[in-house]
Amino acid sequence: MQDQIGIPNCFSSTGDNSPENLAAITKSGQSVFTSIYRTKIISHCRFITVTWCKNLLLHGLSISIERPGGGAPYTCKLEVKSWKFWRKQGSKRLLIDDDKAVDVFWDLRAARFNGDAEPNSEYYVAIVCDEEVILHLGNLKTEAYRKTNCRPSLIDPILVCRKEHVFGKKRFSSKGKFHEKGKVHEIWIECRGGNNGELKTEPEMEIKIDGKCVIDVKHLEWKFRGNESITIGSRKVEVYWDVHDWLFSPGLRHALFIFRPVVTSPMVVSPPPSSSIMAGDLETVEGVVGEGGSLSGGSWEFCLFLYAWRVE
Known part of the structure; x- marks a missing residue:
């Protein structure tokens, strides 16, 4: 197997995937969960990649939206360090294509992680475009729609891959x-x-x-x-x-x-x-x-x- 699958960049701001860095991160204990969804955004069928990652130093969520025609994806990252305050509720805005707004909303205040990087209940993450929730994660669906004040998308996203x-x-x-x-x-x-x-x-x-x-x-x-x-x-x-x-x-x-x-x-x-x-x-x-x-x-x-x- 010739590929070198490095640790996702949400673990490291430097993106250092050298063997020494990988070994150090691994020994500290970690988990990585990536889910890839397929849906329609601004008239294009695209992949949305959601990655949760955690080790002793970092606990992060990364959301990437595929760019039409290739190139680096549009990315939103939320990072937490054990010694810093983490905004467990909030929103961020991405500008994609021709300055089209995509908003990411999240509420992880009561999220239950059970020791994993990815929460399994009591949370939501919602991605909004054109006043539609194009992707919703978590079991707090009612709270997500109330917070975003947006309607569900007419097209359901499809989970095509999990890594x-x-x-x-x-x-x-x-x-x-x-x-x-x-x-x-x-x-x-x-x-x-x-x-x-x-x-x-x-x-x-x-x-x-x-x-x-x-x-x-x-x-x-x-x-x-x-x-x-x-x-x-x-x-x-x-x-x-x-x-x-x-x-x-x-x-x-x-x-x-x-x-x-x-x-x-x-x-x-x-x-x-x-x-x-x-x-x-x-x-x-x-x-x-x-x-x-x-x-x-x-x-x-x-x-x-x-x-x-x-x-x-």
């Missing part, structure tokens, strides 16, 4: 939904064997969903990249993995896992992921979701990218 960075020695855990209205599932990944003092055993990998083993890979040193189709409830999910750097690259390295529900609609064709998609680049997200992510309706297609950083 998480998790850290551990041999075990990694996450949560994810594989259907728009489905339940949240517990995901566990465990890597066994390898060097253990003077003993060296053959590395193996196991992936569990809700405590049930769904993938068990033997001879991992020969099967460090692969994919399998699993069934969760009545829905099929394709699982792809690339653990090459766990096994063969020294220092702080990550493995990449992709969980991708299979779209059953006859109108939707789900192409297999290319090497660039395995790298998790934002530029390939549109290719991943295909027509299933269209704003005109149809099947819901989603990918969970899980970056598992192995810390020795």
